[in-house]
Amino acid sequence: MFAEFETFIRERTDLSDADIEVIRSLAIEKIVRKKESLLHAGEVCRYKMFVSKGLLRTFCTKEDGSDYILQFSPENSWTTDPESFDKLIPSVCNIDALEYSEVIMWTKEDFNYLFANIPGLKAYTQKLIVQNMYVVRQRVLSVISSTPEEKYDEFIKNYPNVFARVPLHMVASYLGVSTKTLSRIRHAQLVR
């Protein structure tokens, strides 16, 4: 499980073996079965998580019970609730597994330690945050400016790997449209 992470991080940083060893020593490895939860709304999100295998989803539930998916996290990606994690306040999101997954987690305390002592990791993390910003900004633009069909097409284009693995109604939830609308779009595209 850690092996995948090590490969991943070595490709993106120039951490030393010693650095990796420290990072490993503070890592918590966790297996999550499909549908198992890693964070419930109301709890503090205590971990920064790396998905080394599988697929997670971050979602919020409104009063009426409807879900809205904020993020999919396939293997080789990071996830957490940043605001809850940083400020140690209760999260409004849930994180659970859409597939059998393997996750590596660090507490805030430990991650801060790594952050302070491994400059390469710090630089990498900061770059990641910035890149994430590009993506989220683009998503805001898409969601306010695109038609449902455009959103659907963009999703398939941007996340083919996720698209192939999640049920349609979750794509709908991610895009902010109803499953009905997605069905209609798909039907129309077939006919064409």
Next chain:
Amino acid sequence: MFAEFETFIRERTDLSDADIEVIRSLAIEKIVRKKESLLHAGEVCRYKMFVSKGLLRTFCTKEDGSDYILQFSPENSWTTDPESFDKLIPSVCNIDALEYSEVIMWTKEDFNYLFANIPGLKAYTQKLIVQNMYVVRQRVLSVISSTPEEKYDEFIKNYPNVFARVPLHMVASYLGVSTKTLSRIRHAQLVR
């Protein structure tokens, strides 16, 4: 113009007088009249900008000519097109002034210099990016999960200061709904 910035940054960091002086020496002050542009789509966004007075808007234009507002930047806030600025690639956004504004700008090169030599500024900037992330994530959630009326109410609640200064059709553009819908909502709220 720089005075407002100095007050602002001193309240949020513990920069020394010397630090401030360096920052000032690299700052470009610019007056922008209402409707004047600071960035056209297709250009590289060469500056990181602090709005010391006035109100800017960042928006994208689709092929059909319709605008979508990504961000309002009132006095005491920062703006740029992060991706264009960081990577020196052409921007897809425009930035212009909704009011007479006073803006302080730094090039990427100069900002990098400040970044490298003024740890307090670096720490502040990074915190800012992270906080911005919270806001944008919240916006994504809102825009995929809220009704137009909820979006409208949230906007007034979150940005009363901006709301009071921009025409309704720009609020609509920011929220991703038509002006018609906003009018209807307002009418309904009046009747109540």
Next chain:
DNA sequence: CGATTCTTTGAAAACAGTCAATCTGTGTGG
């Protein structure tokens, strides 16, 4: 005051959402 910008409105059309039912494929437990 005239010109421009902004807001509201009406009517019609397009669109998306709800609800309920059906169909499918999957997988589990007996």
Next chain:
DNA sequence: CCACACAGATTGACTGTTTTCAAAGAATCG
């Protein structure tokens, strides 16, 4: 191994909302 339950996808009928387009008022600015 089969039957059954279950999750997912699609569909139809209906409803309700949003958009579009155009036009008319209202407000603002020079």
